[in-house]
Amino acid sequence: MAPGREHDVRRFETCGQAWIGALRHVWTAGVAGLDDSGPIIEGPPVLFEVASLSWEDPLLREHGDRVGLARRARERTRPGAQERDGPGLRGPGLCGPGLGGAGGVDRLGWVVDLLRARPWTTSAWIPLALPGEPAEGLPCVTALSFRIRGYRLIMTGMFRSQDVYGGYLTYIPLRGVQLQVAEELGLPAGPLRVFVDVPHVRVADAERVAAVLTALPKPSAA
Numbered sequence: 001m002a003p004g005r006e007h008d009v010r011r012f013e014t015c016g017q018a019w020i021g022a023l024r025h026v027w028t029a030g031v032a033g034l035d036d037s038g039p040i041i042e043g044p045p046v047l048f049e050v051a052s053l054s055w056e057d058p059l060l061r062e063h064g065d066r067v068g069l070a071r072r073a074r075e076r077t078r079p080g081a082q083e084r085d086g087p088g089l090r091g092p093g094l095c096g097p098g099l100g101g102a103g104g105v106d107r108l109g110w111v112v113d114l115l116r117a118r119p120w121t122t123s124a125w126i127p128l129a130l131p132g133e134p135a136e137g138l139p140c141v142t143a144l145s146f147r148i149r150g151y152r153l154i155m156t157g158m159f160r161s162q163d164v165y166g167g168y169l170t171y172i173p174l175r176g177v178q179l180q181v182a183e184e185l186g187l188p189a190g191p192l193r194v195f196v197d198v199p200h201v202r203v204a205d206a207e208r209v210a211a212v213l214t215a216l217p218k219p220s221a222a
Helices: 015-029 058-063 066-077 081-085 107-117 168-185 203-215
Strands: 009-014 031-035 038-042 046-052 125-127 141-149 152-159 189-196 199-202
Touching (some): 015 038, 015 058, 015 203, 038 203, 107 125, 141 168, 152 168, 168 189
Parallel strands (some): 009 046, 152 189
Antiparallel strands (some): 031 038, 038 199, 125 141
8 A cells, every 4th residue: 555644544354564654654654752661653643454363463473573472472371361451451661550340440341331222422421530640650552442334343542652563562462352342232343443643663772673674675564
């Protein structure tokens, strides 16, 4: 797919293709910036959607962090993980106050009830940041939005900022949340949408990013 304007939805078939697309977006359009972790290459805001996500994605297994992939895959199957952490949302920059009952509210249950009662609504979204939370404690995913369109459940994860070099480690757990809500509604899951306000890569990872993009010179968008 040819690059679109800044706020066009970029569509990818797989998580690996979306990861390469996000890396290329920052690499080609980014400028020098600074983050709490140090110097970064900061890209323009980006919105994309992914049709299929799996820990077994061939691109991720070949070019991603194999140790990180294996660790996250183990975390999703450890005893009690779903009950304690929600559907795979523990990890760097991902969780926040949680989904399963923060402040006595079952957030995903609230979403399901709302969409059952008003399937056309655009109000089924939940914040993941607490008011007045210290800046250093803010999650990178600040909100999740759920919509039923074309008899499918579409979910959008909104990131205030993301180091896209390891971004795929958050996309697949987000898909788990979408699948859980879709199952409770008795609907198939549509694409996962991701909006990142400040996509970036660390300058310290620049050589690794260049190596990945050199190995995959053609765009990977569907």
